[in-house]
Amino acid sequence: MNFNKDKHKWVSTGLTDKGNKRKAEEKLNEILREYERLEIEKNLNTNTKSKLLFSDYLLNWFLNLKGQIEEITYEGYQHNVNEMVEYFKAKNIYLTGLNPYYIQEYYAHIKKRGISNNTVLHHHVILRKALQNAVKTDLITSNPCDKIDRPQKEQYKAEFYNKKELKELFGVIIGDPLELIIHIAAYYGLRRSEVLGLKWSAIDYENKMIKINHKVVDTKQEGLICKNKLKYKSSNTIKHHTKRHNTI
Numbered sequence: 001m002n003f004n005k006d007k008h009k010w011v012s013t014g015l016t017d018k019g020n021k022r023k024a025e026e027k028l029n030e031i032l033r034e035y036e037r038l039e040i041e042k043n044l045n046t047n048t049k050s051k052l053l054f055s056d057y058l059l060n061w062f063l064n065l066k067g068q069i070e071e072i073t074y075e076g077y078q079h080n081v082n083e084m085v086e087y088f089k090a091k092n093i094y095l096t097g098l099n100p101y102y103i104q105e106y107y108a109h110i111k112k113r114g115i116s117n118n119t120v121l122h123h124h125v126i127l128r129k130a131l132q133n134a135v136k137t138d139l140i141t142s143n144p145c146d147k148i149d150r151p152q153k154e155q156y157k158a159e160f161y162n163k164k165e166l167k168e169l170f171g172v173i174i175g176d177p178l179e180l181i182i183h184i185a186a187y188y189g190l191r192r193s194e195v196l197g198l199k200w201s202a203i204d205y206e207n208k209m210i211k212i213n214h215k216v217v218d219t220k221q222e223g224l225i226c227k228n229k230l231k232y233k234s235s236n237t238i239k240h241h242t243k244r245h246n247t248i
Contacts, residue, residue, distance in 0.1 A: 057134065087109065100147040121153055
C-alpha cells in the first residue's frame, strides 16, 4: 500500500531549549524569509519580464538588501515594504505594467490612514530605490517614480529643555543608574546611540575633548550591537568637554 507522506525539512538553530524562545522565533523568521527569497528568485528566473509581479520583485529586492545596509535601516524598511507588497499583490500589478498612476493611488491609499507626509516620503524613497534597481538590471526602461512629484517633507520642529527644566531633571535623577548618561546627553546634545557607544578611549582628558566615533543600536534580529562607524561624517566631529555651567 502506497501512502503519500509530507516530507519535513529540519534545520538546527544551534540554540538550547531553555531561555531562547525569542531567539528561536527570530531564527525561524529569518529561515522563512530566506526560503521565501529563494522561491521568488526561482520564479524570477523562470518567468518572463511581462509575467513578473511587482510585489514579487519588490520583496526579492528587499530580501537581497540584507547585509548590504545597516541592520537598523533594514528593519526600518521592513514594515513599509511589507505594506507595499501586500497592497500591490492584491492589485495583481506586473512590474512592466507599473505606472505613475498606480503609485499615486498607493500614496492616496496610505494617506487615508492619517499618516504624515514624512512617512509617505519614506515609502517613496524605498519605491524609487527598488525601481531604480529594476532599471539598472534591464527589467524596465524607466523609473515611474521619476514621473510623479516627490512628496513634500514636513518641517521638523525640535523641542528641548530650558535651564529650569534641566535643573529639575538633574534633581530628580540624582543617584539613578542613568544619571551620568542623562548628564552627558543633556550637555553635549548626543543621540541615545552615541551616548551608549561612548568608550573610555573616546575621552581626551589632556585636550578636554570627546570624540564621537561609535554607536550602539538595538535591532530585532541581533539585539544590541556596537557600530564602529557612524552614519554621517559630521557625527565623527570632536565635541569639547567643558565644565558644568553654574546656571544649572
